[in-house]
Amino acid sequence: MAAPASAGKSPCPDRLGLTAGSDRLGLTAHLCGLCGRRPGYRESMPDETASRSDRGRYEVAAWIRGQPKASARFGAVLRDTLDEVLDGPRTGRFDVDRLDQVEKVYLGTKFTILTRAEFTLPPGRRAGCQVAGHEVELLLSLDTTWSVPSGAIGRLCLLVSADDRRATFDVGLVRATPDVLTRPRRSRRELRPGRATANAEWLFRDALLPENALLAMPRADSDAIMGPRSGQQRVNELLRRVQGKLIERKTTLTVAMQHDGMKRCRDARLLLAQEGIVVLGHQNEAPRVAEALGLPVPRKGSLLAVRLIRVPEHAPGRPTVRVGDAHYAVARPGDPVEPAPHIHC
Structure with missing residues (x-):
């Protein structure tokens, strides 16, 4: 059988384009x-x-x-x-x-x-x-x-x-x-x-x-997420541990093990705000905030969790976004925990 073409030289008829399965x-x-x-x-x-x-x-x-x-x-x-x-x-x-x-x-x-x-x-x-x-x-x-x-x-x-x-x-x-x-x-x-x-x-x-x-993350993380008996607690832990990347509806429903799994994510916004974590969806201000911070922009059925911290308007070396009267950036490890801004999602 002929040798496979290299990825760098082959044409791209199957460009994934972030479609149903990508x-x-x-x-x-x-x-x-x-x-x-x-x-x-x-x-x-x-x-x-x-x-x-x-x-x-x-x-x-x-x-x-x-x-x-x-x-x-x-x-x-x-x-x-x-x-x-x-x-x-x-x-x-x-x-x-x-x-x-x-x-x-x-x-x-x-x-x-x-x-x-x-x-x-x-x-x-x-x-x-x-x-x-x-x-x-x-x-x-x-x-x-x-x-x-x-x-x-x-x-x-x-x-x-x-x-x-x-x-x-x-x-x-x-x-x-x-x-x-x-x-x-x-x-x-x-x-x-x-x-x-x-x-x-x-x-x-x-x-x-x-x-x-869930299978791709470290076993310690998936065990911590799936460990609590409460669906709300499991969803909260998912949003604490999976940040800066899209979380799809299927994942949320598996973690919640409830028909209203996406509602658990909406409820988590209030519960996690004191930890500085915002939960962005596909509506209202959320896409603008995600794009300004250089994060994946949620589509319908997906969401994104991220911890934010207040910074000067021109913080060197990190993207910022204006929310209300202040500017925020993605928190780094070691940054202090402060309440998250209210973002209309």
């Missing part, structure tokens, strides 16, 4: 400034010699590569798949290691359903879906082990591997021929890891999976 969880710092991708991202180039010998694989691969923002859309589908099965607002879970075996099996079903909806793909007569007129099984793995139904032997399989801790995923195509499969076990076989991955045509490698904010 910066909604505060990923800007992880993306390449030129193309909006994680440094090291590899979009594999077509292996036309191998692929044309399997006409179906060639046509399916070409169709997927031709979809607008394909890698970003696969990333968003994977994020939604994991989040919906974790069901954080009801369970408080944010780590796939806490799923039981039945739920892990259901991940594949959920991924198939959401992929068909995202790319407007019809269900297959015998496989998960039809792509460019070909029956394709969609196989999702949390590592690099894919289980193939016995009835899918000889069929095209879309191999998807998601790593929520690294926030990356891979997508490839392989035909499930006997030489890449293990011996039957019950009604299923597994793809031989070395042989199957070597024979696969990889469409995306190390592509960006939208960040799982």
